[in-house]
Amino acid sequence: MIRVLKKGLYTSIQDLGRVGYRNFGVPISGVMDHDSAILANSILANMENDAVMEITLQGPQLQFLTATKIAITGADLSPTLNGEPITANNSLDIKRNDILDFGKRINGARAYLAIAGGFQTDLALNSRSYCQDITTKKTLDHGDDVSFLSSFAANSKLYRKSIIAPSVINKLELKVHKGPEYDLLNVEQKDRLETQAFTIGLNNRMAYQLEEPLGNQLRSILSSAVLPGTVQLTPSGKMIILMRDCQTTGGYPRIFQLSESAINVLSQKIQDEVISFTWV
Amino acid sequence: MNHPLTYKPFGDIAILIEWPSKIDEDILNDIILLYGSILTNKPNSVTEVIQSINSITILYDAQSITFEALKSWLEKQHKNKSSARNTSRTLWKVPVCYDQIFGLDLQELSDQRGLQIDEIINIHSESIYKIYSIGFLPGFLYLGGLDQRLHIGRKSTPRLEILKGAVGIGGEQTGIYPTASPGGWQIIGNTPISLFDISKESPCFAKPGDNIQFVPVSLSEHKGLAELIALDSYKLEKEVLND
Numbered sequence: 001m002i003r004v005l006k007k008g009l010y011t012s013i014q015d016l017g018r019v020g021y022r023n024f025g026v027p028i029s030g031v032m033d034h035d036s037a038i039l040a041n042s043i044l045a046n047m048e049n050d051a052v053m054e055i056t057l058q059g060p061q062l063q064f065l066t067a068t069k070i071a072i073t074g075a076d077l078s079p080t081l082n083g084e085p086i087t088a089n090n091s092l093d094i095k096r097n098d099i100l101d102f103g104k105r106i107n108g109a110r111a112y113l114a115i116a117g118g119f120q121t122d123l124a125l126n127s128r129s130y131c132q133d134i135t136t137k138k139t140l141d142h143g144d145d146v147s148f149l150s151s152f153a154a155n156s157k158l159y160r161k162s163i164i165a166p167s168v169i170n171k172l173e174l175k176v177h178k179g180p181e182y183d184l185l186n187v188e189q190k191d192r193l194e195t196q197a198f199t200i201g202l203n204n205r206m207a208y209q210l211e212e213p214l215g216n217q218l219r220s221i222l223s224s225a226v227l228p229g230t231v232q233l234t235p236s237g238k239m240i241i242l243m244r245d246c247q248t249t250g251g252y253p254r255i256f257q258l259s260e261s262a263i264n265v266l267s268q269k270i271q272d273e274v275i276s277f278t279w280v
Numbered sequence: 281m282n283h284p285l286t287y288k289p290f291g292d293i294a295i296l297i298e299w300p301s302k303i304d305e306d307i308l309n310d311i312i313l314l315y316g317s318i319l320t321n322k323p324n325s326v327t328e329v330i331q332s333i334n335s336i337t338i339l340y341d342a343q344s345i346t347f348e349a350l351k352s353w354l355e356k357q358h359k360n361k362s363s364a365r366n367t368s369r370t371l372w373k374v375p376v377c378y379d380q381i382f383g384l385d386l387q388e389l390s391d392q393r394g395l396q397i398d399e400i401i402n403i404h405s406e407s408i409y410k411i412y413s414i415g416f417l418p419g420f421l422y423l424g425g426l427d428q429r430l431h432i433g434r435k436s437t438p439r440l441e442i443l444k445g446a447v448g449i450g451g452e453q454t455g456i457y458p459t460a461s462p463g464g465w466q467i468i469g470n471t472p473i474s475l476f477d478i479s480k481e482s483p484c485f486a487k488p489g490d491n492i493q494f495v496p497v498s499l500s501e502h503k504g505l506a507e508l509i510a511l512d513s514y515k516l517e518k519e520v521l522n523d
């Protein structure tokens with residue numbers, strides 16, 4: 001069991017998402033940065049879909065009530081164990097009552113904490129991913145106890161160390177495909193999308209807004225499927241990039257679809273950072 | 281009926297099949313038939329299928345099938361699908377309390393459209409609505425068939441919180457808020473039923489193609505139904521429509 005002593009800015013339990021319920025309007029959810037979460041699980045020889053803790057910008061303070069092994073990947077949020085700095089992308093032995101803490105954000109937006117055997121929070125529609133209106137909790141709170149399979153830690157020969165550098169953190173280009181309504185854009189809009197840089201505005205697990213308006217002469221479409229990574233052109237002319245907790249359908253023109261790796265890249269970006277688009 | 285379909289790549293993880301851009305029962309019928317056929321026969325490379333008003337989105341694993349191969353498989357499914365008339369004849373009778381405690385915008389609707397509140401309730405509850413798709417929020421039903429006399433624009437300032445079960449009108453659509461959320465629709469009533477229940481294998485009681493009718497209930501009936509629902513001892517009434 002892990003006890004949450006301080007909850008941090010936005011800390012949630014996520015796996016690879018709630019597959020198969022979008023036809024009922026249920027968001028897919030799941031870790032924002034798949035690459036980093038899968039890396040954390042693979043360091044511990046977990047299954048790819050095992051639930052991890054997604055830690056956003058300002059980390060929580062956690063106390064381990066049971067010995068285990070962990071791995072931290074993704075954003076560098078200055079993790080410490082009992083006050084001593086620890087190495088990311090590495091498997092770490094945890095003793096009973098150890099305290100994991102986070103400090104200053106060095107880079108990225110989201111760190112992932114994997115634990116031997118994965119977190120064992122309740123399943124809702126076959127997934128442990130926290131999501132508003134689906135799971136009872138949206139984020140972890142002070143005093144929460146989060147369970148995991150303590151027996152897994154004994155099986156230490158399974159674990160391997162990893163020093164794969166997190167490649168997503170510093171990328172500024174998002175690889176995109178044409179979206180279903182791309183061809184409706186005019187030449188000037190298409191040109192600007194290829195040449196201009198765009199500044200990230202407000203953002204969360206549902207969507208990232210982009211600040212610079214592109215202009216919008218297009219009509220709304222009949223409500224149709226949207227996916228994580230869909231770039232919508234809103235009536236104000238600004239773009240929003242939908243992310244893992246996005247709604248399942250929408251009526252704004254879908255001008256781009258981010259590649260899967262570009263969704264991971266964007267997941268590690270924060271407000272005021274600048275991105276550009278490039279074709280896959 | 282033969283609809284011209286377009287098949288577009290949606291990133292490298294999905295195919296978007298589109299019908300002409302209109303809310304149309306023939307298109308709905310075609311979508312339901314093709315959706316059924318895809319679900320029944322789908323290869324393992326297809327991971328998820330999402331129905332909408334005039335489209336189906338098929339998510340697939342690009343490692344195990346190409347866009348072209350999946351497209352020709354889908355074209356074959358569409359060609360060979362059954363030609364049965366397949367929109368459901370199930371009619372769900374959804375209880376709605378139109379008391380002004382819930383119907384916050386009944387007066388505004390009455391003023392704007394020049395109808396008595398009783399007339400609004402009659403028009404809204406006499407119509408039979410068709411479910412075109414479920415989306416946007418978990419359990420949100422896109423309903424077709426709102427009487428033109430009740431069309432009204434969204435509120436200029438959205439409310440920060442609308443109750444779960446609120447029945448509203450936004451433009452040419454009526455619908456039910458499945459959960460409490462902010463929203464800009466004109467609110468005319470409230471249903472005590474749950475549109476979405478994650479403890480059920482099929483979390484939404486209805487499916488695209490089904491029909492919905494709103495049945496007016498009093499404030500005390502609404503309260504009684506809410507209590508039954510909380511005890512899980514209420515079953516939504518349904519009928520089979522005759523052609």
